[in-house]
Amino acid sequence: MLALQNDTRVHARQWVLENLAPTDKLLVNVALLRIPTTPEAVTELRALDRAAVRKTDESDEILARDDLPHALNNLIALRFETLRTLPDYAKEHGYTYLVYSSQFADATSTEFFANFTKELPVVKRFGGFGITTSLADSAFYDPLPHLFEDSMLGPTIVIFKLNK
DSSP: OHHHHTBHHHHHHHHHHHHOOTTOEEEEEOTTOOOOOOHHHHHHHHHHOGGGOOHHHHHHHHHOOSSSOEEEOOGGGSOHHHHTTHHHHHHHTTOOEEEEOOTTOOHHHHHHHHHHHTTSOEEEEEOBOOTTEETTTTEEOSOGGGGGSSOBBSOOEEEEEOOO
């Protein structure tokens, strides 16, 4: 339980919920990070790819909270053909933030996101150990003292401000 409190995904989720308004729209491309969202965002995700919608998304539709930002979760599950339209899609639909981690991304998507984000301002960064020390992967490859360094468990997550 203590390890989970120091996971980058927990900190990023909390930051979004504390700092973004219900009028903000964000794209979430981080494995195992899910931000509570609006029914409209779930409907939009379903239109992009039905397989990307999870049971927790369906519960957000039922709860229908209006105090949350419009978070388009689980973009990591989308096919690359859909992902490569993301810059235009974000502008067209008024997205204001991108929450991103390159962990678990293949070389093609990593290159794509590097180009997409190279001119975007970084709003917040949560530095993690990455894949060598991961609860999600049950991976603790580094020596024990490594856990006491400054980084958090989980992937490095960066929140970018999107240009409108």
